[in-house]
Amino acid sequence: MEETYTPKLPLIGEKAPEFEAPTTQGTLKLSDYKGSWLILFSHPADFTPVCTTEFMAFAEIYPELQERNTELLGLSVDSTSSHIAWVRNVEEKMGVKITFPIIADLNKEVSSLFGMIHPAQSKTETVRTVFIIDPEGILRTILYYPLTTGRNMQEILRIIDALQTTDEYNVATPANWEKGDPVVVPPPHTTEAAEARVKEGYDCKDWYLCFKKL
Amino acid sequence: MPCVSPDGKPTPSGMATLEAVKGGASTPKEISDVTGQPLFRVRSGLRELVGAGFLEMSEDKYLLTSEGKNVL
Numbered sequence: 001m002e003e004t005y006t007p008k009l010p011l012i013g014e015k016a017p018e019f020e021a022p023t024t025q026g027t028l029k030l031s032d033y034k035g036s037w038l039i040l041f042s043h044p045a046d047f048t049p050v051c052t053t054e055f056m057a058f059a060e061i062y063p064e065l066q067e068r069n070t071e072l073l074g075l076s077v078d079s080t081s082s083h084i085a086w087v088r089n090v091e092e093k094m095g096v097k098i099t100f101p102i103i104a105d106l107n108k109e110v111s112s113l114f115g116m117i118h119p120a121q122s123k124t125e126t127v128r129t130v131f132i133i134d135p136e137g138i139l140r141t142i143l144y145y146p147l148t149t150g151r152n153m154q155e156i157l158r159i160i161d162a163l164q165t166t167d168e169y170n171v172a173t174p175a176n177w178e179k180g181d182p183v184v185v186p187p188p189h190t191t192e193a194a195e196a197r198v199k200e201g202y203d204c205k206d207w208y209l210c211f212k213k214l
Numbered sequence: 215m216p217c218v219s220p221d222g223k224p225t226p227s228g229m230a231t232l233e234a235v236k237g238g239a240s241t242p243k244e245i246s247d248v249t250g251q252p253l254f255r256v257r258s259g260l261r262e263l264v265g266a267g268f269l270e271m272s273e274d275k276y277l278l279t280s281e282g283k284n285v286l
Contacts, residue, residue: 025255
């Protein structure tokens with residue numbers, strides 16, 4: 001029977017694997033981003049329609065991400081020359097300047113490390129992945145989209161806001177939370193704390209579901 | 215942007231980094247503040263400039279080598 005090697009993929013809460021890769025802005029290591037949040041994302045290929053709309057959308061939110069101490073790093077299994085030609089084309093034809101770096105992962109080294117190639121979709125192209133990595137290099141969010149579905153930039157911004165709010169205030173964020181909305185107070189872990197919780201002045205629906213404004 | 219061109223000479227980004235070090239900036243953060251380049255790009259550029267012999271590291275600080283001084 002043929003044996004196949006399945007690498008262990010990084011999971012949420014684990015250290016993101018270090019890499020060094022050629023990009024449109026020189027050779028970069030993951031550790032070059034220490035101290036910043038990083039959105040590492042893959043796209044199937046340069047000069048393709050959905051990817052072009054995504055890159056323009058990423059470029060549009062890049063200033064908002066930078067205000068949140070967050071950098072962008074793209075990736076596909078294309079050459080640096082292809083990336084440069086595509087980025088120049090997007091600027092020339094669409095009027096959008098792509099100022100963040102893009103990894104040229106021709107040997108699939110980084111895409112393999114992060115599980116970006118899903119063979120049932122394509123053996124040669126990466127699916128649309130998003131890896132949100134915190135300033136300490138810990139993987140905090142993983143999103144996978146199929147080849148045919150472009151990503152939602154507002155959701156990516158919302159996740160960054162939610163993660164940073166969680167870190168700053170030790171709270172959780174409820175469904176459909178947007179910055180400024182009430183947050184969820186972590187539930188108590190003892191009966192004594194549960195009894196106390198409802199008297200603590202939060203907006204409590206019950207002892208395990210309490211909200212507060214920040 | 216790369217700090218060293220294929221012919222081994224510092225690029226404009228590389229020169230800006232070397233100028234910043236000459237001016238007293240010696241850590242990636244200080245160089246980023248002086249040049250306005252993002253920290254990730256400064257770290258990458260510093261690696262290239264050290265590899266090309268224009269900078270050296272001493273106790274976590276970047277210093278110009280004689281070759282680095284010569285190109286300024």
